[in-house]
Amino acid sequence: MGKSRVSIVKTNPQPDFTSIRQAVEKAIHLIGGIADLIKPGMKVLLNPSWVALPTEPEKGCITQAEVTRAVANIVREMGARPIIAESAAVGVDSEKVIAASGYCSLRESGYELIDLKKTEKVMIPVPGWKVFKEIESHVLVREADVIISLPKMKTHDQTEITCSIKKLKGLLSDQYKKMMHQEGLFEGVVDLLTAVKPQLTIVDAIYCQEGLGPVFGKPVEMDLILAGKDLVAVDTVCGLIMDFSPEEVPLTMTAAARGLGTARPEEIEIVGEPLSKVCRRFLRSMEDNPVQVEGFNLIYGGVTCTGCRNTVMSALVDMRNAEQLMYLPGVTVVTGDPEISPFVPAESIVTVGKCVPEGKRGRRYVKGCPPNNAYVVQAIIGDRGKARRMYAEGDLESTDKK
Numbered sequence: 001m002g003k004s005r006v007s008i009v010k011t012n013p014q015p016d017f018t019s020i021r022q023a024v025e026k027a028i029h030l031i032g033g034i035a036d037l038i039k040p041g042m043k044v045l046l047n048p049s050w051v052a053l054p055t056e057p058e059k060g061c062i063t064q065a066e067v068t069r070a071v072a073n074i075v076r077e078m079g080a081r082p083i084i085a086e087s088a089a090v091g092v093d094s095e096k097v098i099a100a101s102g103y104c105s106l107r108e109s110g111y112e113l114i115d116l117k118k119t120e121k122v123m124i125p126v127p128g129w130k131v132f133k134e135i136e137s138h139v140l141v142r143e144a145d146v147i148i149s150l151p152k153m154k155t156h157d158q159t160e161i162t163c164s165i166k167k168l169k170g171l172l173s174d175q176y177k178k179m180m181h182q183e184g185l186f187e188g189v190v191d192l193l194t195a196v197k198p199q200l201t202i203v204d205a206i207y208c209q210e211g212l213g214p215v216f217g218k219p220v221e222m223d224l225i226l227a228g229k230d231l232v233a234v235d236t237v238c239g240l241i242m243d244f245s246p247e248e249v250p251l252t253m254t255a256a257a258r259g260l261g262t263a264r265p266e267e268i269e270i271v272g273e274p275l276s277k278v279c280r281r282f283l284r285s286m287e288d289n290p291v292q293v294e295g296f297n298l299i300y301g302g303v304t305c306t307g308c309r310n311t312v313m314s315a316l317v318d319m320r321n322a323e324q325l326m327y328l329p330g331v332t333v334v335t336g337d338p339e340i341s342p343f344v345p346a347e348s349i350v351t352v353g354k355c356v357p358e359g360k361r362g363r364r365y366v367k368g369c370p371p372n373n374a375y376v377v378q379a380i381i382g383d384r385g386k387a388r389r390m391y392a393e394g395d396l397e398s399t400d401k402k
C-alpha cells in the first residue's frame with residue numbers, strides 16, 4: 001500500500017480571500033486532486049468548526065469563513081452541490097456564531113448554510129463499534145454523498161489537539177455530544193469517524209490556538225492550509241507541526257489502532273512545505289496558566305492520562321475566569337487511582353473520571369472519560385453555588401465542548 005499523502009501550503013501573512021483560495025487549490029492539487037471523490041450532481045457536506053464565540057478570524061477559534069467559501073466554490077465548479085452544515089457546542093446557539101462571523105455573508109450571498117441543530121435527527125449505525133452501536137446525527141449527514149471535514153488546527157484541553165477527527169463532534173446531536181464525555185470520548189469520537197466516514201479534510205491552520213484551546217487558547221498565526229484524504233494522517237501531521245509526537249495524541253492513536261488511517265510518520269508522504277519549515281512548538285493545555293490556590297489540593301493517580309489532567313486544569317481556569325476561586329480552599333480533587341491519606345476528610349474529596357475505582361468514588365464523584373469541565377466545577381462548588389457558564393448558554397446540563 002502507498003503512503004498517505006498530506007499537503008502543506010503556506011498562505012500570505014494575514015491572507016485575504018484570494019490568497020486563501022490559491023492555497024486551498026494548491027493543497028488539493030498536491031494530494032492528486034479530488035475528481036476521484038466529487039462528481040457532478042453530488043451533495044457534498046462541508047463541515048467547518050463553529051464551536052463557540054469568539055468568531056473573529058484572528059482569535060483562531062472557528063474555521064475561517066473564507067476557507068469554507070474557497071472549498072464551496074471549488075465543489076460548485078466541479079458541478080456538485082456544497083452544503084455547509086455544522087452545529088456549535090452544546091449550550092451554544094449556532095446561529096449566534098453564524099451571525100457574528102463571515103458565515104453570515106456566505107448565507108446572504110446564496111451559499112446553502114445549515115445549523116444542524118435545527119434539522120431532523122437520525123440514528124446511524126457504527127460498524128465495528130467500541131462505545132456506541134449507533135450514533136445520533138442528522139438526516140443531512142446520512143444523505144451526503146461526500147463529507148469534507150474543515151477543521152481549525154488547535155490545542156485542546158481534553159484531547160491535546162483538535163483537528164479533522166475531533167471536530168466531527170459537530171455532526172452529532174447535542175445529546176450524543178454529551179454522551180461522548182460520559183461513555184468514553186476517545187473511542188466514542190472514533191466510533192463517530194467510523195460511522196460518517198469523511199473522505200477529505202482541508203485544515204484551516206491560518207490563525208490557530210495554543211494552550212487552553214479549543215475556545216480560550218492563545219491565538220497563533222501559522223498561515224497554513226493542509227489537505228489529505230486520510231484524516232488520521234492529516235491530524236498526525238498537524239500534531240507534528242505543533243510539536244506533538246503521534247503517541248501524545250490519544251485520539252489519533254485510537255483511530256489508527258482501529259485501522260482508519262495511519263499515525264506513523266514513515267507511512268505519510270508530506271508534499272508542499274517541508275515539515276521542518278513550518279513546525280512551531282504549541283503550548284500544551286496543561287502548561288497554560290496553571291491555577292494555584294492555597295489550601296486546594298490536586299492528586300493525579302498514576303493512571304491519569306492527559307484527558308483528566310487537562311479537564312481539571314481547564315475547570316480551574318474556568319473558575320478563575322468566573323471569579324469562583326474562593327470555592328477551592330479545603331477541596332481535594334483526585335483523578336486516577338492514587339493512595340489518599342486517611343487524614344483528608346472524605347467530604348472534601350472530589351473524584352474525577354471513570355479511572356477512579358468504584359470503591360473510592362465517594363459522594364462528590366464526576367463521571368466521564370474525560371468528564372466535562374463544567375461538571376468538575378460544579379462538584380468542587382457543591383451546594384455553595386452554581387458553576388458559571390464561560391462560553392455556553394442555558395443550564396449546566398447543556399454544557400459541552402467539542
Ligand code: SF4
Nearest residue numbers: 305307308353354355
Ligand atoms: S477517566 Fe481515565 S482514561 Fe478517561 S480521561 Fe480520565 S484518566 Fe484518562
